[in-house]
Amino acid sequence: MSTRQHQWGFLWRRLLQAAPVIVFATFIVFSLLKIVPGDVAVTLAGENATEQRIAEIRQLYGLDRPFLVQYGSWLWKALHGDLSMSLLSSEPVLTSIARSLPNTLLIVSIALLLALVIGIPLGIVAARHPGSLVDKVLMSIASLGVAVPNFWLAMILVSLFALERNWFPATGAVPLAVDPWQAIRHALLPAIALASGGVSEVARQLRSSLADILSSQQVRTLHAKGVPPFTILWKHGLKNVSVNLLTVIALLANRLLAATVVVEAVFAVPGMGSLIVHAAVHRDFPVVQGVVFVMVLIVIAINLTTDALYRIVDPRVRT
Incomplete structure (x- = not known):
């Protein structure tokens, strides 16, 4: 194997080793954020919002979907450069x-x-x-x-x-x-x-x-x-x-x-x-x-x- 091929092989091995680190770190943080007390939909809708409005907020931001589906969707978008929108400012x-x-x-x-x-x-x-x-x-x-x-x-x-x-x-x-x-x-x-x-x-x-x-x-x-x-x-x-x-x-x-x-x-x-x-x-x-x-x-x-x-x-x- 040539030196260049060896270097590329080394790089690919290191990138493959990095992939589980990305998944593990983001999954842990995603999980911790989900168990924080309180409801994000209620925070966004306001304290005096109706149940219908809160349900609309959950559906709008995908908060009504299963946990693993939410994480998988977020990770797929993140790997393609889309880190979603801020809930507060609506800024990317x-x-x-x-x-x-x-x-x-x-x-x-x-x-x-x-x-x-x-x-x-x-x-x-x-x-x-x-x-x-x-x-x-x-x-x-x-x-x-x-x-x-x-x-x-x-x-x-x-x-x-x-x-x-x-x-x-x-x-x-x-x-x-x-x-x-x-x-x-x-x-x-x-x-x-x-x-x-x-x-x-x-x-x-x-x-x-x-x-x-x-x-x-x-x-x-x-x-x-x-x-x-x-x-x-x-x-x-x-x-x-x-x-x-x-x-x-x-x-x-x-x-x-x-x-x-x-x-x-x-x-x-x-x-x-x-x-x-x-x-x-x-x-x-x-x-x-x-x-x-x-x-x-x-x-x-x-x-x-x-x-x-x-x-x-x-x-x-x-x-």
């Missing part, structure tokens, strides 16, 4: 998501970039001086970053840099396509609040795996032969931990997506987190289901990308 769910998703992705992207730009150097410095005062101080700071709640740090950032000094906007978001600079200014504080734990996670994981390699007999032999420290760090250190680092980055990206709910609430960012919270509170089930569906697709895309990068950075994975 896909339109709401298309308006909110870029704000969330911008915050997550900046947060992930900050976590890598700050966390990787900290992990390298700590790994090169294991057990030293520098190592202990950096790892203590990293542990503090994990312990600080995102929402608490978000409120501190708003108070210090938005309300008191007016350096950054306190709330809201600007589309990146409209004004890139203002979009980044609005997203920076939420991204910093989101990245605090990520910096710590990257630094600690990189320090742990890199310190083991740098203290190995092979690396000591290279030092004895006069190989430059930078060459040792790059060729024999970072390259050997690249797979572990990719795993940490993928897991971190997925966690950041989930954590945006809290941060977006503090900064009143009209992103995916705010969208799903508002929809859940007002029982707008098509929006909740649509957001979950898109988030699952994003997580699967992140995992597929990570698997592909594994095969690039580590030839052993290809075999």
